[in-house]
Amino acid sequence: MDTILAKSSSLGVRAQQKEKTRRALINAAMNQLSAEIGFSSLSLREVAREAGIAPTSFYRHFRNMDELGLTLVDECGLTLRQLLRQARQRIDKGGSIIRVSIETFMQFVADNTAIFRLLLQERTGRSREFRKAVERELEHFKAELIEYLRDEQGFSAPLADLQSDAIVKIVFSAGADCFDVDDTQRAQIAEQTIQQVRLVARGAEATRRAKVE
Numbered sequence: 001m002d003t004i005l006a007k008s009s010s011l012g013v014r015a016q017q018k019e020k021t022r023r024a025l026i027n028a029a030m031n032q033l034s035a036e037i038g039f040s041s042l043s044l045r046e047v048a049r050e051a052g053i054a055p056t057s058f059y060r061h062f063r064n065m066d067e068l069g070l071t072l073v074d075e076c077g078l079t080l081r082q083l084l085r086q087a088r089q090r091i092d093k094g095g096s097i098i099r100v101s102i103e104t105f106m107q108f109v110a111d112n113t114a115i116f117r118l119l120l121q122e123r124t125g126r127s128r129e130f131r132k133a134v135e136r137e138l139e140h141f142k143a144e145l146i147e148y149l150r151d152e153q154g155f156s157a158p159l160a161d162l163q164s165d166a167i168v169k170i171v172f173s174a175g176a177d178c179f180d181v182d183d184t185q186r187a188q189i190a191e192q193t194i195q196q197v198r199l200v201a202r203g204a205e206a207t208r209r210a211k212v213e
Helices: 002-032 044-051 055-060 065-093 097-111 113-123 128-151 157-177 183-212
Strands: none
Touching (some): 002 055, 002 065, 002 113, 044 065, 065 097, 065 128, 113 157
């Protein structure tokens, strides 16, 4: 019995260490991304060095650099969606869902500029797999927004879809405009984006009412 427990404990420690090293590789890749260095320019050797492991150990965690990059895309999308869900939950305490959601989005871009830049770069990059991964993340955003507009705001599915598509395009484009700007400029871009999304929302509401009448 003691032997079994000891073996189980050993396996748990190894699993934790493996996850810790995997996380170190992800963080190292994020740290090296910049306006001058895109993901395609990252060196496996340099990423491994910053993570504190031998280059050959990299393959215990990812098949190749592309798999690491796809993991970055997935994590970026998941983190942002979780933040926006939390933002929508805060609406119960008062405030505009448009303002709270966009301010949350802009803060995410400010805190994660490199990884958001990766999303935009790889959306039109040479790798079909990366393009599909980014588009999949955008579809996740649209799907959650469609669900909110349909279930909470009462829009029809077609109108919710059109509104969601327009909002996602506006907001992600605004996020790209926030690269290399100061806090004042970012606040101005956020305010402009809020007004643009409000125009879309008002147009959708007017369209709904016209159909009812």
